[in-house]
Amino acid sequence: MTDLKTNSPAYNRTRIDGDTSLIELPWCGKINLRGDSNNNQFVKKVESTIGLALPVEANTCTKNDAATLYWLGPNEWLMHCQMADTENKISSLKAVLSGLHSAVVEVTDYYTVLRLDGPDSSALLAKACPLDLHPDRFANGACAQTRFGQASILLHKISHNTSHNISAAPAYDIQVRWSFTEYVWDYLASGMNAL
Structure with missing residues (x-):
C-alpha cells in the first residue's frame, strides 16, 4: 500500500480556496x-x-x-x-x-479524486471536457467517464455544494489516474487564475 501522506499525487499542490475551490480529497x-x-x-x-x-x-x-x-x-x-x-x-x-x-x-x-467546487466549476471543466454539463443534461448525482484535455477521468456531479452556501453552485468530483493528477490540477488552476 502506498504511503498516502508523502505520495499523494497532488502532494506539492496547495488547495485553492475562493468562490471556486480545488482540493484533493482524502484517500479512500x-x-x-x-x-x-x-x-x-x-x-x-x-x-x-x-x-x-x-x-x-x-x-x-x-x-x-x-x-x-x-x-x-x-x-x-x-x-x-x-x-x-x-x-x-x-x-x-x-x-x-x-x-x-x-x-x-x-x-x-491507481486513482485519486479532486473536488472542484463553486460557481465557475462547470465553465472551468467545459474548457477541456466534451460533456454537455448543463444541469438539464448532466444532473446532480450523474457520473460519466470522459476526457479532460489529454486525461481520462470519471466525472461525478455531487448533489450538494460542500464548500459554499451558494445553492446553485455546482460541485464535481474528478477521479483521475495518479499519473495525470498534476496535469489536471494545473490545467484547472491555470483556468481559475484567468477568471
Missing part, C-alpha cells in the same frame, strides 16, 4: 468490480454483500454512508469505500461471487 479504498448485470444471482450477491443497489443505468451511481458504487459500463463498476474496509470488502465479494463469471480488483493506488 477503490475496488473495480466486473460481472454480468443480467445475472440475478450476481446482482443479488453483490447488493447483499456491500449493502448498495447495483447501478445498471448508464452514468448513475448509488451510495450510502459506507460506500459509493459508480456505473462504468454494462458489466463494470467502481466502488469507493473507507480505506479500513477495503480488504474486507474485496474478500467478501470474492467469496460470494466464487463460481460466477466476475472479477474483483483493488485499484486504490
Whole structure:
C-alpha cells in the first residue's frame, strides 16, 4: 500500500480556496468490480454483500454512508469505500461471487479524486471536457467517464455544494489516474487564475 501522506499525487499542490475551490480529497479504498448485470444471482450477491443497489443505468451511481458504487459500463463498476474496509470488502465479494463469471480488483493506488467546487466549476471543466454539463443534461448525482484535455477521468456531479452556501453552485468530483493528477490540477488552476 502506498504511503498516502508523502505520495499523494497532488502532494506539492496547495488547495485553492475562493468562490471556486480545488482540493484533493482524502484517500479512500477503490475496488473495480466486473460481472454480468443480467445475472440475478450476481446482482443479488453483490447488493447483499456491500449493502448498495447495483447501478445498471448508464452514468448513475448509488451510495450510502459506507460506500459509493459508480456505473462504468454494462458489466463494470467502481466502488469507493473507507480505506479500513477495503480488504474486507474485496474478500467478501470474492467469496460470494466464487463460481460466477466476475472479477474483483483493488485499484486504490491507481486513482485519486479532486473536488472542484463553486460557481465557475462547470465553465472551468467545459474548457477541456466534451460533456454537455448543463444541469438539464448532466444532473446532480450523474457520473460519466470522459476526457479532460489529454486525461481520462470519471466525472461525478455531487448533489450538494460542500464548500459554499451558494445553492446553485455546482460541485464535481474528478477521479483521475495518479499519473495525470498534476496535469489536471494545473490545467484547472491555470483556468481559475484567468477568471
